[in-house]
Amino acid sequence: MSLAACNTTTKGGNSADGGCDYAITYFGALTGDAAALGVNAYNGAKLAVDQYNDKHKDACVTLNKVDSQSDPNQAPALATKVAQDKNVLGVVGPLFSGESKAADPVFNSAGVPLISASATNPHLSENGWKVFHRLLGNDDAQGPDVSKLIHDVAKAHKTFVIDDASEYGKGLADVVKKDLKSEVIGSDTITAGKTDFAGTVTKVVAAKPEAVFFGGYYPEGGLLAKQLRAAGYTGSFVVADGVKDPEYVKIAGDAAEGTLMTCPCVPGDQVKAFADAYKAKYDVDPGTYSPEAYDAANIFLAGIDAGKTDRASMNTFVSAYDGDGITKHLGFTKTGESKEIPIWGYQVKDGQIIPVKQLS
CATH class of the missing domain: 3.40.50.2300 (Response regulator)
Known part of the structure; x- marks a missing residue:
């Protein structure tokens, strides 16, 4: 199976056309005023998924992408569409704090685990959302x-x-x-x-x-x-x-x-193997949030490797995660905050x- 067959670009986030058993979704801006930061994050997540698929030819994972334009007004409806796709085991995102405040209650109600590589408002972790995780400092x-x-x-x-x-x-x-x-x-x-x-x-x-x-x-x-x-x-x-x-x-x-x-992000060139792979794939250096999104996607992929193929077990896996990433040693507090904050x-x-x- 080609890598292209394992990535879908549908805005609503349906993974039916991805050709894979399981999916994770990038949720954030890909167009709009602040889209450059979203493209950075998406590219980091996509690199992780493509590398995983290259090593798992018989068990690929679809990466959906949902272009929220980081608009809080659009976020709840888009989050609902993601939640309705039962193949989706987790979300890399939402990208920014405003859309997170609007979308995260939807993900929490549906039990969809999420790891934001970029949303930093402190109050996001204070809502009792069991699915909330943040990979960087607030x-x-x-x-x-x-x-x-x-x-x-x-x-x-x-x-x-x-x-x-x-x-x-x-x-x-x-x-x-x-x-x-x-x-x-x-x-x-x-x-x-x-x-x-x-x-x-x-x-x-x-x-x-x-x-x-x-x-x-x-x-x-x-x-x-x-x-x-x-x-x-x-x-x-x-x-x-x-x-x-x-x-x-x-x-x-x-x-x-x-x-x-x-x-609260690590310079991409501090992790040479990642930076080289990113530059080879996209012909640009890693940007802000690229390494963090790469780590976030890899946590979900590690969960799939560990047999966590329903949302509840995936969320438990993510919440208890304890392992090295490219940005730092990865793990979360009881409220979903990153334990290490460079x-x-x-x-x-x-x-x-x-x-x-x-x-x-």
Whole structure:
């Protein structure tokens, strides 16, 4: 059986055409404003499934992909379609926190195990969802490391905080504000999807901060950086994983240079065998969330290898998982949080996003 026959691209997530007995589903943006991060994650999961199928010619696994556009309004209906496909044993995703908040109750009701490689809002693990697992650190863990980056690398003690009002962006910005305390000299909220942030830029320039932190995604982050620099702001621009993508550099242009970033994700080039296989398959380097999605898919594949071929036994397997991945030693707490939480600092240098150091 060819690998292509074991991957289906139907938006609704039905694995009937996959030609395999069992399926896992990628759930997240593949189109839309923040699609680049979703493509990174999907490609990581697909590499894992393709490698598995290459070694299991007589027992392949289908990888479905559901393009949610990371829209919380679409997420529940799409999650319902995934849950109705009885071949689906698990979900890699949802990608972002807003769609997770909307879709995860559906998955929980249907008993569909999920492992998000990217949704970081802390409150997601506080709902009693038995199927919830998160492979990376949440924003309560990341927020203090944003502060560490602002203090230790930017050498800043006066910060202006901006968010995009999303579950992710506002949640992380609130953690950063709580951690920085009186060092926050101003804050504002922008609207995702807008392109003119003149009002916010005016407030920043008037406040004269040493650093600006933005909680949100790369489409707005790139425009905000460009508009801040054009208005004469010369301090540090600090962002997090939602902005950590080459598309940010493309949007911001020269204004991206020097941008500091945090991410509860491991640099792809730190795991050479994975990075080489990824580059050989896609002709690009691994992106943000690619390694984490690869690990998430491999946990489900290990469950199938162990005979966990119904959702209940798969969920028990995932919850108790204890093994090495490419990003770290993998395992989950009782609420589905990752037991190990490496967080890295990055910076844009010469138009490239490069790791600076591991922060925690």
